[in-house]
Amino acid sequence: MIVPSKIITLEESILxxxxxxxxxxxxxxxxxFEENKHSFQDPSEFLITLDFLFAINKINVDYEKRIINVI
Structure with a gap:
């Protein structure tokens, strides 16, 4: 799910x-999420992707305003 492997294709990976x-x-x-929900299996995969991007310092999340800032 997170990275491509023999089982998980690149298109299915969070990358x-x-x-x-x-x-x-x-x-x-x-x-x-509403615009891109067709690209994710479920909301948890969307959240994992947000976590991944936050961990690699590609986005900032303002939880009060509920917005994402791309760095």
């Missing part, structure tokens, strides 16, 4: 799915 978040013009977390 590839993170591009939908980084390329989006939408900053609101709810709207971002």
């Amino acid at each position: 590839m799915k993170s591009k939908f978040i980084l390329e989006s013009e939408i900053k609101d977390i709810n709207q971002l």
Whole structure:
């Protein structure tokens, strides 16, 4: 799920799915999920992708305003 392997294709990995978040013009977390939910199996995969991007310092999340800032 996170990285490609013999079982998980590149398109199914979080590495590839993170591009939908980084390329989006939408900053609101709810709207971002609604726009891209077809790309994720479930909301938890979307949240794991946000965690991954935050961990590698590609996004900042403002939890009060519920927006994402791409760094």
